[in-house]
Amino acid sequence: MLTKEQVMVRNNVTIVGTGEKTLMLAHGFGCDQQVWHYLVPKLKDDYRLVLFDYVGSGQSQLSAFSEARYHSLEGYAQDVIDICEALDLNQVHFVGHSVSGTIGLLASTAQPERFASQIMICPSPCFLNMPPDYYGGFERSDLEELIGLMDRNYIGWANYLAPLVMGPESSELLVGELSSSFCSTDPVVAKIFAKATFFSDYRYLLPHVKQPTVILQSEQDTLANPKVGDYMRAHMPNSTLRLLASHGHCLHMTHPELVLQEINAWLRS
Amino acid sequence: MSTSTLFSLDDFPVGCMVTDNKRRILYSNHYFEKYYGYSVSGLVGTDLFTLLSKASQIIYEAYIMPLLLQETCCDEIRLTLVTPSKGKVPVSVSAFFDGSSDGNVYWSISSASRSDQLFEELTETKKLLEQKVSVLRTLSDTDPLTGLPNRAALTKYLDHKMLDQKRSDIAFALAFVDLDGFKEINDRHGHHVGDKVLKLVAERLASNLRSDDLIARFGGDEFVIFLNGRFSASLAEESLTRLIDKLSETFSIDLMHLKLSASIGVTLYPQAKEVQPDQLIRQADQAMYQAKLAGKSQVCLFNIDNEVVQKERYSELLTIKTAMKADQFELYYQPKINMRTGEVFGVEALIRWNHPVEGVKGPATFLPVLSNTSTGLALGRWVITKALCQLQIWLQKGLDLQISVNIDGYHLQHPQFLRDLSVILSDFPNLPKKRFEIEVLETSTIEDVGHVYSVLNACRLMGIRISLDDFGTGYSSLSHLRDLSVDTLKIDRSFVKNMLTSSSDLAILKGVIGFARAFECGLVAEGVETLEHSQLLIELGCECGQGYYIAKPMPAGAFPAWVDEWYQTEFQAKYKNSLI
Numbered sequence: 080m081l082t083k084e085q086v087m088v089r090n091n092v093t094i095v096g097t098g099e100k101t102l103m104l105a106h107g108f109g110c111d112q113q114v115w116h117y118l119v120p121k122l123k124d125d126y127r128l129v130l131f132d133y134v135g136s137g138q139s140q141l142s143a144f145s146e147a148r149y150h151s152l153e154g155y156a157q158d159v160i161d162i163c164e165a166l167d168l169n170q171v172h173f174v175g176h177s178v179s180g181t182i183g184l185l186a187s188t189a190q191p192e193r194f195a196s197q198i199m200i201c202p203s204p205c206f207l208n209m210p211p212d213y214y215g216g217f218e219r220s221d222l223e224e225l226i227g228l229m230d231r232n233y234i235g236w237a238n239y240l241a242p243l244v245m246g247p248e249s250s251e252l253l254v255g256e257l258s259s260s261f262c263s264t265d266p267v268v269a270k271i272f273a274k275a276t277f278f279s280d281y282r283y284l285l286p287h288v289k290q291p292t293v294i295l296q297s298e299q300d301t302l303a304n305p306k307v308g309d310y311m312r313a314h315m316p317n318s319t320l321r322l323l324a325s326h327g328h329c330l331h332m333t334h335p336e337l338v339l340q341e342i343n344a345w346l347r348s
Numbered sequence: 349m350s351t352s353t354l355f356s357l358d359d360f361p362v363g364c365m366v367t368d369n370k371r372r373i374l375y376s377n378h379y380f381e382k383y384y385g386y387s388v389s390g391l392v393g394t395d396l397f398t399l400l401s402k403a404s405q406i407i408y409e410a411y412i413m414p415l416l417l418q419e420t421c422c423d424e425i426r427l428t429l430v431t432p433s434k435g436k437v438p439v440s441v442s443a444f445f446d447g448s449s450d451g452n453v454y455w456s457i458s459s460a461s462r463s464d465q466l467f468e469e470l471t472e473t474k475k476l477l478e479q480k481v482s483v484l485r486t487l488s489d490t491d492p493l494t495g496l497p498n499r500a501a502l503t504k505y506l507d508h509k510m511l512d513q514k515r516s517d518i519a520f521a522l523a524f525v526d527l528d529g530f531k532e533i534n535d536r537h538g539h540h541v542g543d544k545v546l547k548l549v550a551e552r553l554a555s556n557l558r559s560d561d562l563i564a565r566f567g568g569d570e571f572v573i574f575l576n577g578r579f580s581a582s583l584a585e586e587s588l589t590r591l592i593d594k595l596s597e598t599f600s601i602d603l604m605h606l607k608l609s610a611s612i613g614v615t616l617y618p619q620a621k622e623v624q625p626d627q628l629i630r631q632a633d634q635a636m637y638q639a640k641l642a643g644k645s646q647v648c649l650f651n652i653d654n655e656v657v658q659k660e661r662y663s664e665l666l667t668i669k670t671a672m673k674a675d676q677f678e679l680y681y682q683p684k685i686n687m688r689t690g691e692v693f694g695v696e697a698l699i700r701w702n703h704p705v706e707g708v709k710g711p712a713t714f715l716p717v718l719s720n721t722s723t724g725l726a727l728g729r730w731v732i733t734k735a736l737c738q739l740q741i742w743l744q745k746g747l748d749l750q751i752s753v754n755i756d757g758y759h760l761q762h763p764q765f766l767r768d769l770s771v772i773l774s775d776f777p778n779l780p781k782k783r784f785e786i787e788v789l790e791t792s793t794i795e796d797v798g799h800v801y802s803v804l805n806a807c808r809l810m811g812i813r814i815s816l817d818d819f820g821t822g823y824s825s826l827s828h829l830r831d832l833s834v835d836t837l838k839i840d841r842s843f844v845k846n847m848l849t850s851s852s853d854l855a856i857l858k859g860v861i862g863f864a865r866a867f868e869c870g871l872v873a874e875g876v877e878t879l880e881h882s883q884l885l886i887e888l889g890c891e892c893g894q895g896y897y898i899a900k901p902m903p904a905g906a907f908p909a910w911v912d913e914w915y916q917t918e919f920q921a922k923y924k925n926s927l928i
Contacts, residue, residue, distance in 0.1 A: 107410070108410050109409075109410030109411050109414060110410075110411070110414045110418075113418060114414055114418075116418070216402075217402055217406075218402075221401070221402035221403050222403070224401060224402070224403035224428065225402075225403035225406050225407070227403075228403050228404065228407060228426060228427065228428065229407075230467075231426040231438075231464070231467050232407075232425060232426045277406070299370075301397060301402075301405045301406075301409070302405070302406060302409050326369070326370045326371070327371070327409070327413065328409040328413070329409060329413050329414060329417070332413070332414060332417045332418075333369070333413075333417070333451075
């Protein structure tokens, strides 16, 4: 069992703002908590904000990463639970972008008493097309190409030759020097997160959600198309779908005002 | 004329593009038309995603977009461009976001065919390297003859397991297997047969293990087996005994049928004290050696207490060695006399240790630790030499007597015993061998009786006398007498001590005297402590004796004076005046 301090360091937890309500802001696949940069100043006066990086992302402790834990989204949900326990958070409004919508579902299913509601920004419980009932937007081959592209973008010592030299006994992940860019991730870690995100299917969770949920759906989003939003709304009890006149998958960055408005409206209702 | 009208973006060998905040293409140069077949007019106004594969679109949303918003630019991102005919082309993309409210992004997109080819080649090379590395690892970890993991692989495996052990509570038994008599197979049938035997042994051992056990060839005819799981001593012994049984089944090689056995030492893990992997192997090896000593073809469990005893024994041996070098050992002599005539016909040499701190120590305090050791053998040789030396001195002084020494069973059985004895005797060429006697303890641990008989008979042929010491206490007295010609039987002190009070001891004593007559041996009674002992012995027909009543063992220097006194007064005082 980790101490509060250990969890804070491991997940680079930051707490800002004051307010009765606690919002936990969870980034999606690719970057880190800095994606909330546009929203935080607008939220912090009214809410207590808990920001963090999943292990393997941003300024988290890379040494805490293990494939065994993080090869599925349950591992990331455990990060959320650990933080809630360490800070003894209750009645949390979980704001999850993209895959974090699903991670929030997993965490709130495991410990429903800690969560008051879910705010999902461009979520998708499954990125794969599962005809004839479900169209996540991607074929398996597209996602395999994604892994290939990640390899090509991360080509280098850590990913390619070091494991060979270190040998199969070396179970420790290599922790390479990351550039200061907030989207820099260890290539091995990024690939494991990508696989956990894009090859999974958590649609079965939807009917079991206990908390009220709002889905902020972009009108045009390749990663989470409106059909996905409809599907989620239809299968998730106590859920609200808000179709926003926006474009793209990173609404919290491209349309912070719109997202702020929706969050405020949701939390007031 | 401004420079912008002089040069055109269409002339650059790179795709240039501008998009707005809805990803719509505002501008494109002719590069995409020239290389990929997209007309400029067709591109303008369309979504940038038209040109990108689905996977590239994810990279755009997950990395490029956040990067542009946060850091305004991104460099050299590998994406896949989709051509109008749905072909896929590797491209490298850099982008800059001007931060304007329109959200204009400036793109440069160039071919990445070459770097992609390089990547493919690198991937191939990596695969090849992986294969080679895997082959090398296999080679360095495998014993080429048996195909089993070798010593290095075993050590690695143990290291790994014991590191794991720190995290969980796994347990195991480690067995060291050594074939009995494998050298003979090699000697008799040649190495090619020996190698085949090893292969078959390896197969047989491996096929009788569970999947989570590990067997390695440690070297030569030694194998080490890692038995996964928590074992009690009895379970480990039971499992390994089964393995020994399997190995004892006949091996058929080149129409030959060979029988083998194995000695196995085993140690258990975890232990009360922290232990290193190599220490565990040593423990199992040590236990295997014990199994060999105990008669081979058996399992012996390593006992941590034994190790402590061994260490103490080693330190005692070291002290004795030092004492030998410092000349702290001395022979005392106890007279043997004819109780009827008073004749002093011999002495028994008895070793004493003049310990600098503890004083004079009897043999019972230091002989046990010397058993079966080279130091014990050396001390035995020293005793023989010293006794012969003393005999020579006394004979020269006119003291005509026999001298006897005690030789332990393990010394007699040593293959070098006769040669050593001859070498020592050659230093005393003029000494009558009849004056020298070897006393053999009947109770000595003699493993190869036949061999000892042949040694003793060889001694007799050399002229040396043999006596059986403590006669009557061993369990095979009669067969000894039948198979071995001895000169003297020495009646054990226990019978002498009890003959006055115990009728059964008296009966045995009478029997021994009878045997001596029947086998025509001399007789000496030990432990004569009183006149009554002497009187009864003489009465029964045993005239010769030694014991405290006659004299205690004494240093060589005191002996001539004692002899003088014995003949002059002592015999008279102790026997003549009392005997009828």
